[in-house]
Amino acid sequence: MSQRMSVTIALLLGVLAVANGTFMILAPEPWYWLVPGVPDRGPFNQHLVRDIGINYLLIGVAFVLGCTFERFRLALWFYPAAWLLGHGIFHIWEVLVGLCSPIFLAIDFLGVTLPALLSVYLTYVSYTLHR
Numbered sequence: 001m002s003q004r005m006s007v008t009i010a011l012l013l014g015v016l017a018v019a020n021g022t023f024m025i026l027a028p029e030p031w032y033w034l035v036p037g038v039p040d041r042g043p044f045n046q047h048l049v050r051d052i053g054i055n056y057l058l059i060g061v062a063f064v065l066g067c068t069f070e071r072f073r074l075a076l077w078f079y080p081a082a083w084l085l086g087h088g089i090f091h092i093w094e095v096l097v098g099l100c101s102p103i104f105l106a107i108d109f110l111g112v113t114l115p116a117l118l119s120v121y122l123t124y125v126s127y128t129l130h131r
Contacts (some may be wrong), residue, residue, distance in 0.1 A: 006125045007067045009118055010077060014063030017056045017080075019114075024053025037107040041100070059083060063119075066126075076127045081119035088116035 001030045028049035032038055059080040067077035091112050094100045105113070 003125075003129060004043065006122050010063045010122050011067045013115055013118060013122075014060045017060030017063065019060075021053045021055070021057030021060060024049050024056060030051070035111065037104055040104070055083060074130045076122070077119065077123045077126050081116070081123040084112075084116040084119045088113050 028043060028046040031053075032044045032049055061077045062080045069076065091100075091108050092105070093118040095102050095105055
């Protein structure tokens with residue numbers, strides 16, 4: 001993957017994460033009811049939704065800044081990737097231990113698994129170019 005393509009993907013991930021985080025912070029209850037699979041994971045908790053919204057906002061800002069500041073790109077993309085990967089692994093663990101049906105792997109794919117995989121790949125590309 002070219003560096004230009006990596007930056008484009010990171011910018012897209014960043015903008016989407018900022019939009020999601022902003023939505024979570026400003027309108028936690030509508031966010032809770034609109035995102036597929038979220039209401040099935042437990043009762044609405046506005047504090048928790050806003051806390052995670054702050055994470056997504058910071059993740060998005062880090063991806064966007066990494067697009068701009070090539071010198072710091074590896075660190076700026078590594079830390080969001082670590083959180084997104086942990087989040088994805090947690091969702092898989094929920095299915096493996098029976099907390100959720102396997103259908104949730106498909107429901108969560110676009111919002112959880114794909115961003116985690118893309119961010120890990122972006123970090124890998126950044127690392128190889130950084131060396």
